[in-house]
Amino acid sequence: MEPTLQFIRKIHSTLTTLEECPLQGNENAPEAVITIFPEFFEGVQHITEGSEIILLTWLHLADRTTLKCYPRNNRESPFVGVFSTRSPDRPNPIGIHPVKVLSISDTGSIKVSGLEVINQTPLIDIKPVWK
């Protein structure tokens, strides 16, 4: 009964190991490129260069059984419920990433600013930033 996600594309990044990935996008994360699968291409029309968007990713390497963790992997922090943290290890490991569109090509390839996910992370949604 519970739904299955559809991947709209994978992220192309120079980050190839989890150790290299910053904890957040504003911590010196590199630019990344998304090329939308053709069947979803219509959906990205009207995204414009310079706009701020939110990417939703599926953090496919996460441990979905984790319910408590140390925030920012700091063993001196209290051991807390994952829902009060941004740990990738959680029952539904969805990443939320506010980024800026640096460029967009006619073929649906979108280059975005600082994104902290590993290469080949699946993209599941794109939304405009809310105010």
Place this chain on the structure above:
Amino acid sequence: MEPTLQFIRKIHSTLTTLEECPLQGNENAPEAVITIFPEFFEGVQHITEGSEIILLTWLHLADRTTLKCYPRNNRESPFVGVFSTRSPDRPNPIGIHPVKVLSISDTGSIKVSGLEVINQTPLIDIKPVWK
């Protein structure tokens, strides 16, 4: 190969038809209550009253085949790709809702401020607000 979501709980709201639901949480949406399923209860420990959190929901009544729409259902707006809108109709209908925790009980029942989703909408994640 594509992953299946786990519902951590359903939302209890006085909104029982889609027509009643505001388009956004800050448009006079009512308070709502979440009671976490016991198997995920550990994960909500350390969420505190007064804190700002982001709820991720699965908008289960959405049309997952929609790729273009009129923003805010306004037929005078341009017909655009869903990824540049917040339409619930999209390939992976995940709702992102910044809300405030009004109260939290010992049994894991969390009352939150203005939430625009219909009663029984599944909750899939809770995260702290990012700055």
